Amino acid sequence: MPVQANVKVDLAGLLARKDGVALKKYLEPWLPMDLAPLIAEMHVEELAALFRLSSRELAVATFSYLSIEPQKKLLKMLTQEQAAALLNALPPDDRTAFLNELPLDVAMQMLAMLTPDERQVAQALLAYPEHSVGRMMTLDYVAVRPEWSVREALDYIREHGYDRETLNVVFAVDAEGRLIDDIRVRRFLLSALDRPVSELLDGNYATLSPTDDREKALQLFQKFDRVALPVTDDARKLIGIVTVDDMLDVAAAEATEDIQKLGGSEALDEPYTTIALSRMVKKRASWLVVLFLGEMLTATAMSFFEGEIAKAVVLALFVPLVISSGGNAGSQAATLVIRALALGEFKLRDWWRVMRREFAAGTALGVILGVIGFLRIAIWSQFSGTYGPHWPLVASTVGLSLVGIVLWGSLMGSMLPLLLKRLGLDPATSSAPFVATLVDVTGLIIYFSVAYLIMRGTLL
Amino acid sequence: MPVQANVKVDLAGLLARKDGVALKKYLEPWLPMDLAPLIAEMHVEELAALFRLSSRELAVATFSYLSIEPQKKLLKMLTQEQAAALLNALPPDDRTAFLNELPLDVAMQMLAMLTPDERQVAQALLAYPEHSVGRMMTLDYVAVRPEWSVREALDYIREHGYDRETLNVVFAVDAEGRLIDDIRVRRFLLSALDRPVSELLDGNYATLSPTDDREKALQLFQKFDRVALPVTDDARKLIGIVTVDDMLDVAAAEATEDIQKLGGSEALDEPYTTIALSRMVKKRASWLVVLFLGEMLTATAMSFFEGEIAKAVVLALFVPLVISSGGNAGSQAATLVIRALALGEFKLRDWWRVMRREFAAGTALGVILGVIGFLRIAIWSQFSGTYGPHWPLVASTVGLSLVGIVLWGSLMGSMLPLLLKRLGLDPATSSAPFVATLVDVTGLIIYFSVAYLIMRGTLL
Numbered sequence: 020m021p022v023q024a025n026v027k028v029d030l031a032g033l034l035a036r037k038d039g040v041a042l043k044k045y046l047e048p049w050l051p052m053d054l055a056p057l058i059a060e061m062h063v064e065e066l067a068a069l070f071r072l073s074s075r076e077l078a079v080a081t082f083s084y085l086s087i088e089p090q091k092k093l094l095k096m097l098t099q100e101q102a103a104a105l106l107n108a109l110p111p112d113d114r115t116a117f118l119n120e121l122p123l124d125v126a127m128q129m130l131a132m133l134t135p136d137e138r139q140v141a142q143a144l145l146a147y148p149e150h151s152v153g154r155m156m157t158l159d160y161v162a163v164r165p166e167w168s169v170r171e172a173l174d175y176i177r178e179h180g181y182d183r184e185t186l187n188v189v190f191a192v193d194a195e196g197r198l199i200d201d202i203r204v205r206r207f208l209l210s211a212l213d214r215p216v217s218e219l220l221d222g223n224y225a226t227l228s229p230t231d232d233r234e235k236a237l238q239l240f241q242k243f244d245r246v247a248l249p250v251t252d253d254a255r256k257l258i259g260i261v262t263v264d265d266m267l268d269v270a271a272a273e274a275t276e277d278i279q280k281l282g283g284s285e286a287l288d289e290p291y292t293t294i295a296l297s298r299m300v301k302k303r304a305s306w307l308v309v310l311f312l313g314e315m316l317t318a319t320a321m322s323f324f325e326g327e328i329a330k331a332v333v334l335a336l337f338v339p340l341v342i343s344s345g346g347n348a349g350s351q352a353a354t355l356v357i358r359a360l361a362l363g364e365f366k367l368r369d370w371w372r373v374m375r376r377e378f379a380a381g382t383a384l385g386v387i388l389g390v391i392g393f394l395r396i397a398i399w400s401q402f403s404g405t406y407g408p409h410w411p412l413v414a415s416t417v418g419l420s421l422v423g424i425v426l427w428g429s430l431m432g433s434m435l436p437l438l439l440k441r442l443g444l445d446p447a448t449s450s451a452p453f454v455a456t457l458v459d460v461t462g463l464i465i466y467f468s469v470a471y472l473i474m475r476g477t478l479l
Numbered sequence: 480m481p482v483q484a485n486v487k488v489d490l491a492g493l494l495a496r497k498d499g500v501a502l503k504k505y506l507e508p509w510l511p512m513d514l515a516p517l518i519a520e521m522h523v524e525e526l527a528a529l530f531r532l533s534s535r536e537l538a539v540a541t542f543s544y545l546s547i548e549p550q551k552k553l554l555k556m557l558t559q560e561q562a563a564a565l566l567n568a569l570p571p572d573d574r575t576a577f578l579n580e581l582p583l584d585v586a587m588q589m590l591a592m593l594t595p596d597e598r599q600v601a602q603a604l605l606a607y608p609e610h611s612v613g614r615m616m617t618l619d620y621v622a623v624r625p626e627w628s629v630r631e632a633l634d635y636i637r638e639h640g641y642d643r644e645t646l647n648v649v650f651a652v653d654a655e656g657r658l659i660d661d662i663r664v665r666r667f668l669l670s671a672l673d674r675p676v677s678e679l680l681d682g683n684y685a686t687l688s689p690t691d692d693r694e695k696a697l698q699l700f701q702k703f704d705r706v707a708l709p710v711t712d713d714a715r716k717l718i719g720i721v722t723v724d725d726m727l728d729v730a731a732a733e734a735t736e737d738i739q740k741l742g743g744s745e746a747l748d749e750p751y752t753t754i755a756l757s758r759m760v761k762k763r764a765s766w767l768v769v770l771f772l773g774e775m776l777t778a779t780a781m782s783f784f785e786g787e788i789a790k791a792v793v794l795a796l797f798v799p800l801v802i803s804s805g806g807n808a809g810s811q812a813a814t815l816v817i818r819a820l821a822l823g824e825f826k827l828r829d830w831w832r833v834m835r836r837e838f839a840a841g842t843a844l845g846v847i848l849g850v851i852g853f854l855r856i857a858i859w860s861q862f863s864g865t866y867g868p869h870w871p872l873v874a875s876t877v878g879l880s881l882v883g884i885v886l887w888g889s890l891m892g893s894m895l896p897l898l899l900k901r902l903g904l905d906p907a908t909s910s911a912p913f914v915a916t917l918v919d920v921t922g923l924i925i926y927f928s929v930a931y932l933i934m935r936g937t938l939l
């Protein structure tokens with residue numbers, strides 16, 4: 020894309036020369052929307068200079084493209100007046116997203132810069148819960164009336180569409196502003212100009228409520244392949260729209276949340292590279308401590324078997340191997356089930372089917388590891404005396420308990436997310452470390468019980 | 480959305496009465512594109528009946544909405560002739576996705592049903608690597624010439640746009656079919672009819688190559704907020720487009736791949752609920768065996784300390800607690816770093832910054848767990864004799880080694896993904912179980928070394 024590189028080089032040159040007139044002339048033939056992604060890659064200092072010299076439309080479009088850190092820096096470099104003009108002109112959904120990332124006191128200062136009208140809009144959007152559709156919606160849509168002709172609708176769009184976020188979908192509303200239908204713009208383009216808009220309606224549309232979770236919006240977009248969905252209030256009045264470009268961000272954010280939980284910490288809710296160290300430690304410590312307290316039960320369980328360990332120290336050697344294999348199998352199962360649940364591949368009531376699958380898979384995996392474990396000890400014993408003359412008993416204990424523990428881990432790992440979901444909690448909480456900790460404790464009991472059965476009268 | 484429920488009920492009734500005429504009349508006012516998502520939810524038997532009675536456009540739109548399993552079932556229920564008509568009429572990108580899921584012999588039979596022209600298209604798309612842009616692209620776009628007027632372009636769109644996948648973006652090409660620019664349809668709608676198309680161009684566009692990975696497409700879409708991106712060959716000729724609705728699926732598929740790897744198994748590449756048990760066991764067993772072989776080193780490491788364990792059995796009691804805490808800390812760090820890498824939050828060359836952060840976080844977390852561990856043993860010892868008269872030595876050993884092991888786990892967990900990436904491997908391979916296994920082995924050495932230093936001359 021050589022064209023893009025040139026724009027950045029050209030602009031940097033013009034900015035360095037502080038040639039406002041030449042800069043304006045250079046920018047003139049471009050649409051702000053198309054320049055924004057290129058400009059957004061420039062340094063914050065250049066951006067601030069550019070914002071002082073260029074049109075408000077360009078500043079707004081570019082600001083919307085920036086991520087939160089450069090946005091904050093940039094706003095500090097502008098005069099109070101420039102900042103106010105920018106904030107007032109921002110599309111409401113981008114402004115909500117920006118304000119939402121600020122500390123409360125700074126956000127309040129920003130709100131105070133808005134005109135009364137814009138402040139009302141901003142406060143209304145911010146009043147919706149975090150991660151709700153209301154926070155993402157924009158009020159910049161085009162609505163037409165069904166009794167208009169296609170020609171009238173197109174004229175209206177031409178007149179009012181300039182600053183609207185999307186023209187790919189247009190909405191038909193009645194005199195009270197209630198949503199009648201959504202109309203893809205292709206239908207206007209493909210139909211004769213003198214037909215009434217009402218003939219383009221099919222009465223088939225999906226709507227969101229402003230209090231819906233963003234995950235629901237994502238699911239509807241995936242299902243309906245739309246580029247924008249309408250948001251209506253309880254009286255079916257059209258109050259905003261959500262556009263597909265925000266959905267790619269939602270998909271990424273939701274995946275990040277799930278992945279971080281699966282890794283055994285709270286979701287950070289901020290980028291790893293910029294989150295304050297103290298906040299990150301707090302989010303990680305809470306789960307780490309819970310897991311640690313749970314894992315303490317292993318010390319308790321082990322102390323029950325202290326006598327056995329003293330008699331046959333060789334048993335202690337395989338404790339980490341045996342219990343971690345159960346944890347690994349459990350972590351696999353939990354992760355697969357959590358992702359399948361998130362993708363809606365099965366429902367809670369299918370738990371029995373999942374359990375049957377994991378019973379079969381867990382048994383197979385357990386036998387594979389059990390055989391390897393048995394062979395490892397058997398072969399080793401031919402060359403070394405580490406495991407003593409009773410090595411067949413040791414090998415059998417390790418092999419058999421692996422079958423039991425891997426099976427048990429697979430069952431626990433697969434059922435725990437379902438149980439959490441049943442209790443109304445987030446299944447992703449049953450992270451790999453969480454499942455591993457649970458399986459460690461029960462795994463010890465399985466291991467020493469098998470050892471007791473096999474070694475009674477000989478080693479124990 | 481009451482309208483939707485009615486359609487399904489109405490259609491089910493009409494199908495039950497096998498009233499073809501009434502059915503056609505009922506469907507007539509609807510656009511196939513809008514009906515498809517509703518119809519796609521019906522039973523396969525109803526779908527087959529509907530496909531026999533309804534228009535080809537509706538059948539095609541509905542088929543594209545179905546997932547692979549109902550698609551396969553449905554095609555089997557149609558006559559050879561109906562199936563051929565359907566396959567020939569499918570949009571090329573949806574057809575590629577469908578053929579790709581079939582066993583090779585079935586896919587070949589389907590290819591044989593296509594007309595020579597369509598077969599050529601299908602074979603060309605299938606020749607691109609899996610997960611490449613070529614596999615996802617569609618040839619159904621509208622291209623206009625810069626020398627036309629806006630009115631001519633709109634007339635052309637009206638005439639040729641009906642069966643095109645998207646009209647939200649239109650492409651300007653030269654006489655040789657080389658891409659000049661992409662034009663959002665809003666610009667046609669907002670501009671005077673007698674302006675030439677060339678005045679709508681800004682020369683600013685992003686392009687994909689058919690051999691690009693789908694992840695690159697996803698990144699470009701996220702960056703440029705487009706609803707469609709053009710695909711060009713080496714000679715800059717426009718050969719297809721990729722649309723944003725496919726990107727939501729790509730985002731979900733990429734997250735699934737990462738999550739499954741993080742859980743310590745290979746990516747399944749198929750839904751958990753439908754993948755054959757043997758294939759799932761194979762994908763899980765390979766990693767489980769690798770981890771098991773690695774974890775065997777713990778038995779080796781433990782056997783080096785067999786003498787110490789025999790002298791102080793109390794040491795064995797805390798082995799699972801201590802090493803699993805290191806594994807948990809490592810799994811947190813690995814997951815956070817992997818996700819941050821996937822989101823492009825930092826680059827490989829920032830490894831030093833990441834390491835410094837993890838050094839600070841790991842120390843803090845280690846101290847927290849170390850203090851809890853120390854207190855646990857100290858308090859317990861007031862009420863029980865489990866840890867003997869030398870409990871302060873035991874408590875110090877556990878507390879101190881926790882600091883070291885949690886710090887070590889955090890460093891390993893954060894650096895391993897970076898090392899993998901540096902080696903050109905997928906960072907997500909350093910899953911929670913993988914990191915835990917590595918930390919287990921080194922954790923044992925840290926634990927017993929600390930024990931040796933503290934207990935030498937007393938317990939050891």
